[in-house]
Amino acid sequence: MSDDLPVRGSITIPRAELRWRFSRSGGPGGQGVNTTDSKVELRWNVAESDALPPVLKERALTRLAGRLVDGALVITASEQRxxxxxxxxxxxxxxxxxxxAITPDPPARRPTRPSRGAVERRLENKRHRTLKLQNRRVD
Structure with missing residues (x-):
């Protein structure tokens, strides 16, 4: 289990399902930038993975649809040397x-109306501010 990538609670991604690709990275690094493969591309196939329960898998596929390439989630990192x-x-x-992607949607907000006191306080504050600004005018 320690070999898996923890996501949340008991949900983990087996490292055997992760595919790595390395290449040369641009940016800082001095002379070593031309010789070391420091850029990392991590690919995890969400569609074929058994790491997520079916409900969470469907939710992840729906929410990550714009980021998936042939059912796989691709992450690129090249910030470090x-x-x-x-x-x-x-x-x-x-x-x-x-x-x-797998967190459930928050409960729907139950619409409420402001209380009569809150409406009156808001209007009173508006009147007070209007009077204060009117007193500052130079005619």
Whole structure:
């Protein structure tokens, strides 16, 4: 279990389902930027994964539809100079995206009306502010 990527609670992504790709990254790095493969691309196939229960999987597929490429979620990280740091950043980003995608919708807001006292206080404050601003005018 420690080999899995924790998402939320008991939900984890098996590391065997993660596909890594490395390439040279642009940006800072000095002479080493031309020799090290520090850019990381992390790919997780949501559609074929068994890591999520069917309900959460369907929710994730719906919410991540705009980010999926052939059913796979692709995360790219190249901010750091070291590959290991970029790998960790990509894992954190993947876990956060999946966590946000599987969280249930908040309960619907029950519309309410402001109380009569709240309406009266708001109108009284408006009148007071109008009078204060009118007194500042120079005619």
């Amino acid at each position: 070291h590959q290991l740091q970029n790998r960790k950043a990509a894992e954190i980003r993947l876990a956060a995206l999946v966590r946000d």
